[in-house]
Amino acid sequence: MASLSSLCSSSPSLKPTKPAASLPKTILNPTSLPFPTRSTKPLAVAAQSVAREIAADSSKSVPAKPKKGLEKDPQALWRRYVDWLYQHKELGLYLDVSRIGFTDEFFREMEPRFQQSFDAMEDLEKGAIANPDEGRMVGHYWLRNSELTPTPFLKTQIESTLDRICSFADEIVSGKIKPPASEAGRFTQIMAVGIGGSALGPQFVAEALAPDNPPLKIRFIDNTDPAGIDHQIAQLGSELASTLVIVTSKSGGTPETRNGLLEVQKAFREAGLDFAKQGVAITQENSLLDNTARIEGWLARFPMFDWVGGRTSEMSAVGLLPAALQGIDIREMLTGGALMDEATRSRDLRNNPAALLALCWYWASDGVGSKDMVVLPYKDSLLLFSRYLQQLVMESIGKEFDLDGNRVNQGLTVYGNKGSTDQHAYIQQLRDGVHNFFVTFIEVLRDRPPGHDWELEPGVTCGDYLFGMLQGTRSALYANDRESVSVTVEEVTPRSVGALIALYERAVGLYASLVNINAYHQPGVEAGKKAAGEVLALQKRVLAVLNEASCKDPVEPLTLEEVADRCHAPEDIEMIYKIIAHMAANDRAVVAEGHCGSPHSIKVYLGECNVDALY
Numbered sequence: 177m178a179s180l181s182s183l184c185s186s187s188p189s190l191k192p193t194k195p196a197a198s199l200p201k202t203i204l205n206p207t208s209l210p211f212p213t214r215s216t217k218p219l220a221v222a223a224q225s226v227a228r229e230i231a232a233d234s235s236k237s238v239p240a241k242p243k244k245g246l247e248k249d250p251q252a253l254w255r256r257y258v259d260w261l262y263q264h265k266e267l268g269l270y271l272d273v274s275r276i277g278f279t280d281e282f283f284r285e286m287e288p289r290f291q292q293s294f295d296a297m298e299d300l301e302k303g304a305i306a307n308p309d310e311g312r313m314v315g316h317y318w319l320r321n322s323e324l325t326p327t328p329f330l331k332t333q334i335e336s337t338l339d340r341i342c343s344f345a346d347e348i349v350s351g352k353i354k355p356p357a358s359e360a361g362r363f364t365q366i367m368a369v370g371i372g373g374s375a376l377g378p379q380f381v382a383e384a385l386a387p388d389n390p391p392l393k394i395r396f397i398d399n400t401d402p403a404g405i406d407h408q409i410a411q412l413g414s415e416l417a418s419t420l421v422i423v424t425s426k427s428g429g430t431p432e433t434r435n436g437l438l439e440v441q442k443a444f445r446e447a448g449l450d451f452a453k454q455g456v457a458i459t460q461e462n463s464l465l466d467n468t469a470r471i472e473g474w475l476a477r478f479p480m481f482d483w484v485g486g487r488t489s490e491m492s493a494v495g496l497l498p499a500a501l502q503g504i505d506i507r508e509m510l511t512g513g514a515l516m517d518e519a520t521r522s523r524d525l526r527n528n529p530a531a532l533l534a535l536c537w538y539w540a541s542d543g544v545g546s547k548d549m550v551v552l553p554y555k556d557s558l559l560l561f562s563r564y565l566q567q568l569v570m571e572s573i574g575k576e577f578d579l580d581g582n583r584v585n586q587g588l589t590v591y592g593n594k595g596s597t598d599q600h601a602y603i604q605q606l607r608d609g610v611h612n613f614f615v616t617f618i619e620v621l622r623d624r625p626p627g628h629d630w631e632l633e634p635g636v637t638c639g640d641y642l643f644g645m646l647q648g649t650r651s652a653l654y655a656n657d658r659e660s661v662s663v664t665v666e667e668v669t670p671r672s673v674g675a676l677i678a679l680y681e682r683a684v685g686l687y688a689s690l691v692n693i694n695a696y697h698q699p700g701v702e703a704g705k706k707a708a709g710e711v712l713a714l715q716k717r718v719l720a721v722l723n724e725a726s727c728k729d730p731v732e733p734l735t736l737e738e739v740a741d742r743c744h745a746p747e748d749i750e751m752i753y754k755i756i757a758h759m760a761a762n763d764r765a766v767v768a769e770g771h772c773g774s775p776h777s778i779k780v781y782l783g784e785c786n787v788d789a790l791y
């Protein structure tokens with residue numbers, strides 16, 4: 177394979193053997209993706225002070241945060257713990273906010289603002305257009321309780337989709353629906369292709385809940401990294417023949433997902449397998465993916481609803497189908513979500529765990545994201561919870577404008593991995609270093625299934641160590657004025673996982689409403705997608721220019737400046753250099769002569785002329 181250094185060789189002997197005629201014809205349709213424009217007010221002051229200015233408006237005032245240290249007296253702290261402890265008995269879930277230092281005065285001042293957020297949430301659940309930029313309803317709560325839908329049609333859609341998911345999963349697991357060309361006689365593997373909200377929920381749930389030997393094992397293609405895709409496909413080996421491929425994309429046009437699908441289809445072709453008989457699409461009706469699956473006659477298609485966002489889609493077909501295929505009790509997940517939804521509809525702030533979380537986020541990050549949220553689950557199976565929350569929180573809260581069009585640059589940074597592992601990585605900095613975060617501990621009371629525990633030293637189990645590490649870290653951080661929230665569940669079960677997802681979905685919604693932003697769109701991501709499309713469009717122009725010069729007799733090697741001029745893109749010369757370097761590193765028929773350290777000296781041409789492409 178040619179490397180970047182070979183790009184800069186002065187020897188023409190590096191001429192690639194690949195004929196120019198085989199140059200890629202299309203890479204990605206660079207059509208502009210929708211990027212809603214907004215009316216903006218002049219950027220007169222820095223974002224945070226603007227947020228505070230808005231807050232100075234009496235209806236949205238941000239209570240001043242008193243500059244006093246955290247409570248350290250053990251008796252007073254114990255009283256605070258007991259006073260504020262939230263418990264959901266049926267779910268076996270607890271929320272401890274005592275290690276966040278908000279004052280009674282702050283709580284009183286925030287209370288009326290929460291009442292406004294509860295109003296907005298009630299409207300949302302009744303079917304208001306809660307995503308104004310996209311003109312959409314926001315209905316992920318209905319997935320757990322179809323009685324709440326604003327129309328009987330939506331109720332039927334939810335219920336019939338759930339029934340179809342259950343029966344399809346049963347038929348696959350039982351072998352009633354068989355892969356056409358596998359000796360196994362039934363599907364054994366799932367290859368899930370999707371990205372963002374079309375991958376993170378299923379990944380989190382698989383890691384949290386899949387049994388050790390699930391009926392179908394799941395793996396993911398969640399990127400357009402060719403080596404990563406090759407690795408996933410290679411690991412399937414001959415089991416490709418018994419792999420159910422689930423392609424998930426709400427929009428049905430996400431380039432990374434499309435590429436993953438094309439790569440998997442190629443692997444099927446090469447193995448002599450009929451992809452359509454093993455392919456399942458989860459997408460909006462009439463999307464590009466839906467139409468492809470319908471025309472090609474894929475095994476099954478499941479709907480994604482317009483009113484469910486990608487990052488809140490875990491309890492739609494997106495999450496439920498793969499979960500059911502892995503033998504996870506999806507109705508229990510839905511019950512957990514529904515019970516939590518009920519609890520988080522309470523207008524009593526002290527008894528609403530999502531509101532308490534939003535209150536803590538507001539206090540800890542001054543309502544402007546001034547501190548990051550470090551999520552530390554002390555349970556390996558919850559490893560991906562922080563990654564899941566990263567999208568849920570950051571894609572929802574990280575917004576440039578508020579709902580009134582003011583530039584606010586809101587956000588709440590989320591990162592984390594798991595305890596106690598992270599204690600041997602970055603907790604040193606959390607305890608002693610820059611004070612720019614608060615922690616969310618996730619605690620699981622049950623260490624192991626009953627009957628499996630043993631004492632590895634007198635009176636102490638392995639799980640006791642994990643418990644000790646969590647409690648020790650929480651105390652050590654607090655002693656150094658580092659605040660934390662603790663969420664405790666008794667066990668990691670479909671019910672508790674459903675409840676955790678619902679808890680955070682609601683906390684995000686309430687928090688977004690408090691800071692007056694639209695939690696349900698993602699205009700910033702669209703900007704990146706559009707820019708990527710433009711790079712690939714430029715690459716096609718570069719190839720066309722190089723091809724024309726390479727078809728001359730004699731071949732006309734071009735400087736980067738000449739390529740840029742002929743592409744009518746002199747301002748993009750750096751990008752053109754990167755495009756050429758990338759193609760040269762990938763045996764793409766590009767010959768570049770010159771010196772690596774001085775791009776101006778480089779002359780470029782193609783190894784062979786593609787006459788067809790000239791006309």
Ligand SMILES: O=P(O)(O)OC[C@H]1O[C@](O)(CO)[C@@H](O)[C@@H]1O
Binds near residue numbers: 424430487701
């Ligand atoms: O499901 P889709 O439409 O392929 O989108 C995948 C992800 O891409 C995003 O739109 C961001 O680009 C996420 O919000 C979404 O979850």
